[in-house]
Amino acid sequence: MGKTLKSSTSNRRRFLKATGASVAALTLAGCASDDAGNGGSDSGGDSGGDSGGDSGGDTGTTTGTPEQSVDEVIIGSNHPLSGSLAATGVGMSNAIKLAAMRKNEEGGIESLDGAEVTVIEGDNQGAQELGGQVSEELLSEGAHVLTGCYSSPVTTAATQVAERQGVPFVISIAAADNILQGRDFNYVYRPQPPARRLASDYADLVPTVIRDGGGTIDTAGLFYINNSYGQAIRDSLREFLPEQNVEIVEETAIEFGASNANTQVSRLRSADPDTIIATTYVAGGVLLAQALQDQDYRPPYLTASASATFTDDDAVSDIGEFANGVLDNNYALNPTVDKTAEVRSQFLDNYDQEFSASVGMAYTAAEVIIQAVEEAGSVEPDDINEALKGLRYEDHISAMGAIEFDDQGENINALGPVNQVQDLSVRVVYPEEYAEAEPQV
């Protein structure tokens, strides 16, 4: 394994994975390996995983105060590494390790004389009880800055700890709007567009794409997963679509873990809207596609908002031909910069997992952290925090403008661009500045 194990752990039971992000680690495959790996699996990415009766944590409440002689910068990664959210959680945590690895390859943190970036991982199992606990563990292990957690309730608990202890927390993914909004947080940041932003981007962008291509989109039918994430997008779409003169004529929900979407498609079919908007995890979208084909139905425009399915290469190839032409808006990798392809191939080499949009977003969060440390030239939490406040980070691989945070910690330029499945691969098609292909309407 990589060379670094934090020295401060020596007198304690080792309970967190410390992963050396050195070049040597490049040759090693990640722990989770499977060809079916993908982002936003059919697990409840945003739901509080109701995993069984376990809980608790390990360490004291003391904040790991960084030593003065800085030879490493420690990022604490707080993600679900086991349990029903782990399929994506493991990939996200790996992406963070990759970001550290790449930085170290470049010679580490310049402003800290080449200090290495180390990632330590904690497994929150997708359980709300463990969110704060794992944050504390990571901090007591010496983490200088935190990231996580995929599930919103877990993130809520995790960020609370960071805020109280005055340590910056850059959210990798957590869609719920209220994690930041109105919370008065001073140490928490989110590069990713939250649910409401994604829905408003859908309303702004997708109808434009369709109408620019000469199509008509006056009516829409929603197909959403009936959990917080699905309902949040639904509620926001209800708000924003009418502003773009799209009327929602049908709404139909699918239960988490449902075995098919037959009924829902029957309902959409009898409403026959101009577009179906899917908001689901991977499994839900696959069921939708399956049921649509089984009932030989496809609306003029099959679209998705913040759906994991149509940005997931494996899911798209599982669905096959039928997926072609689907328009989806979601946070995405920026195909117009070379770095994206480079990072993707490195990730595939190292972890044998798909570099999905979710995983890419976690990668970006890690880069934001690294960049902030670089600018701070310090591992003092408050220094990093100041750097984050003033950060303007352009050299990232997500399809959005420079990452800058507002007072609440939201990324001002967060964006969910429009992707389209073309020839069974996912391409960004709009806005033009990030587009790798023309939308086909």
Add this chain to the structure above:
Amino acid sequence: MGHLVTSVAPLPLQGGGLGRFIDPFVQFLTDITNLEPVLLQLLAFGLLLGGVYALTALGLTMIFGVMDVINFAHGVFLVVGMYSVWLVSEMAGISPFLGIPIAAAVLFVLGVVVHVLTVEPIIEAPQQNQLIATLGVLFIIQSAIEIVFTPDPQQVELSLGSIQVGGVFIPLGQFYALVIALGTMLAVRAFLNRTDLGRKIRGTADNRDGARYVGINVRRINYLTFGIGAALAGVAGGSIALFQRFDPFTGETYLINAFVIVILGGLGSFPGAFVGGLIVGMIQVFGGYYLPGTTAQVLIFLLFIGTLLVKPEGLFGGAEA
């Protein structure tokens, strides 16, 4: 959160107030009077879904009925069945259909092992202890699968598509599952009614002391029953794998509905499980079509509670299996 329901143009089936409870029924009645073709389609979907549900309940009803044990590990048994079929077809390249009997065999062995190690020692203990023991088994098997096969979802490579009969679409994957469910039910019924072993199982379920008096080895019947119940879960899981992606946690959603079906149909009753499955399937399909969100599941639980209260022996309770 001010942008909730109010700002949305009223949908036929949405909105607050009492309307959301009444409108769906009005709509339903209107559709019936108009003989909407969609009703036939929904009926078909309900039948298909019901078949799948019935299949998931067969093993549970057997174990519950014969041994009076609530097996919380049943859901994860389904998952083992799914992975078995997947492994067989991915690794050995055998048709997933042939994987189903293999899944049954694997589960039979697993069932016997689980029974001998965890259930048998406490078969006479308070019922909640068995419940907690099988819950422990659930955690163990689920996490073992997660460790071995990763939490990533898997899929059996099989595109079955659908056929159309008189304007009604029949997705083939689910159709096969329905056929397997019917076939399994008939086979198990024949096994229980026609064979000596089956008769012994029924006898033991009926009167454990009586079984002892006539010289049935009740201990053996117990682990065979648990094994067969698990094997049925294997068949069910294997059939579901034909048309659904799955991960180590897929079983949980089926588990609760399987309990509902077992109670609806009556403990140990196979026709009961089938009818119970159909009822739950129909409610989910028609409820899913007419009611907002996933309100249909509320109806299912109300029906479940009602059955428990008024007719705890179930629709087919007391009748022969």
Add this chain to the structure above:
Amino acid sequence: MSADETNAPDADAESADVPDADAPRSDSPDADIDRDGEQILSVEGVGKRFSGLQALDDVDMTVNRGEIIGLIGPNGAGKTTLFNCISGAFPPTSGTVRLDGEVISGLPAHKIARAGLARTFQITRPLEELTVVENAMVGAHIHTRRRSEAREIAMENLEFVGLADKAEEEAGELTVGAQKRLELARAISTRPEILLLDEIMAGLTPSESKQMLDLFRQLRERGTSLLIIEHDMKAIMNISDYVKVLDQGKGIAFGAPETVVEDDRVIEAYIGGFDVDA
């Protein structure tokens, strides 16, 4: 399992086959017997059907204050069923039961207990994980909500039945004989006016039985009436003022012990329904 309890319904499956035309009402309680004292319990035309099977059929009987009445009959005659109907374990399907003139049939068991009728069970039902004294205290709490007072009442009664030294033991650990006495102590801790005892002497050693009979007499002296189901004929004939005989769910005889044992129908019912040429 108790024969009486499990087979009560079956027992009378046959009664449907048996013509009852020739069963004269010789048992109407007060037909030709003069009894002293005020009536405490009266059972009037009580019947009980279990899903089509007539377990009790039009049974009449009375118990006066301070009396000991024996209730006998072959297994499956319906004795325990009658106890259950009287004590409210289940309501009779027909007829009325009065306690001190008040109708109690149809009331739940706990109300009947509170009205002054206590019972014991054929198969003892100790509250196993409670201590002996706590068992008796459950009964005593009818009269007081204070633990200390209930404890006093309970201890008195434990002393009465001779279990005081085992007061702090778990009831489940007692021997059968001790459990029987505990049942009695628990029942009399409610200070009942009438006590229904269901085979409380079964399983006791001869000396225990003798002690038990003494207890019955003392209870009577205190003014408690007793209605006793018992298989030990010697004991029952010995202690009862009057004996009521049930067979096939019907009352077939009532009277002083000496007269009842002479009754042909009783002997027939008892010894096997045929050539008793004695």
Add this chain to the structure above:
Amino acid sequence: MSAIESVRDRYRTFDEQRYAPLVKGVALFGLLAALPVIIEIDVAGMELAALLSLKVLILTVIYAYTAQSWNIMSGYTGQFSFGHAAFFGIGAYATQKLLVDFAVNPWVGMLVAGVLAAGYGLVIGALSFRFKLQGHYFALATLAFAELLRFVVTNMSELRGANGYFKPFPRDYGAEYGLVAFQFQNDLPYYYLIVGFLLVVTLVSWVIKNSWVGLYFFAIREDERAAASVGVPSFRYKLIGVAVSAFFTALGGAYWSMYFNTIRPDTVFALFKNVELLLPAVVGGPGTLLGPIVGSFIVTPVSEIARTTFSDINGLDRIIYGAFLVAIVIYSPRGVVSWPSQARALWKRVRGDEEVSE
């Protein structure tokens, strides 16, 4: 040997004193109060904190509290509830709904929530007991009543559907951080608050146990018919048991919603929440006063230690945890608190058998 016996004798003498429960209670809660300090102590270069952090302690005491509440109904009256998440969720939701939508102080909201939960408990109890549901059927019915709420709440926009509630700031309901607001800026007060909750429910439990109510509860658990035959109104007392248990469980849910900031149907009404709420009592010893507390101090830390020790293989901890559950119910169905007396009985039997065997 004799030393042990003399200690035992002395303990017995102590045990018989009237003040014994008080002393024991003070000792137990004194220990709980001191725990946050104790875990910071360095033992041989290893802080206890490496095993038990304050957050784990809080969680442990929360589950000790809810298990103690569950115990009043299921341990004492013997009506095994598998659906206490219903009361827990009602507690969380009612408190937050009142707080967020009507700015009702959480202390007030919590009490309202408790009453609501007790009401729901009465409905469940009245129906189930009236229809004489027992054993598995009762357990499944309570589970259904809990799952029902999960789906109802998920589909009710009035309760914010699946998105749930987010605890507002104290200023939003005219308070400042502190006891009145039910909000603190660090964990320590939260810990003492839940210890206080535990103290209250344990006291209530103790009072019940030592009054006629408790005796009636136990009588119902042991044999309902025998109890009824000596005047125990079992239906009414079972309902009392459910209502009290539901009330206190709801307060636990309210605490949860304040401590963890956000609630959703799939967190507070989760299927496995039902298990988490009762597990400590079953492990520790159902029907005992100490069982739920001891049980929680086993279950929660064990799962935590399993999680942190076997972090190299994600999920291994759940295997250990599952095996632990199986082992507990097989080898110690009456709970950990029965170990001392079981050991004594075993010792007696070993010695006794020598005497008896001819």
Add this chain to the structure above:
Amino acid sequence: MLELSGVRAGYDDIEVLHGVDMHVEEGEIVALIGSNGAGKTTTMRTICGILSPSHGEITYRDEAIHSKASHEIVERGIVQVPENRDLFTNMTVIDNLLLGAQTEEAKAHREENLDEMLELFPRLAERKNQRAGTMSGGEQQMLTLARALMGEPDLLILDEPSIGLAPHLVQEVFDVIEDIHAQGMTVLMVEQNVQQTLKLADRGYVMENGRISMTADGDQLLEDEGVVEAYLGV
């Protein structure tokens, strides 16, 4: 054939049998009588392996069987008609009978025996496809007896076979027992119907408080004042 020596047994912690000694010889009808609660049924259950004795020995044809499971005891040819019948009430008469044949030997003759039973008990033949639970008490008792006979026992144990039956049915049951015995079956029976039982029995044991208090020939016991007294108290 069957011998119990010093058998102690009971339920949980409560000992009901405090040392029972008795034996049954090939071809006999032996009656066990005694008041309720004396331990008769417990004795029967212990012989058949439903309960296991804490002390003492039970040997059957010179083989110790007291630690065998109930099905192993049935395999050796001891079948019981239990006191509360324990029929498979949700199953048909035929199913009940077929379940009676568990040993290899009994299975081999199952069909013939079935025919024989239906002949012997014509009321069962009439109701052969009816569920056992729907039959009257007398029919159920016949069925229990027939079910036991399907097991081709060498030793038939009857626990209160006439319980709760109307007199004419009691007679029928006793006739059947006499018939069976005439064909060479060994019978051990518990009966409350003392007169009739003792008339039938070769020998009798009187049980009191978990011990055998008296043993003699059936006729002797029948004339014994003590026995009648124990039952009628006069």
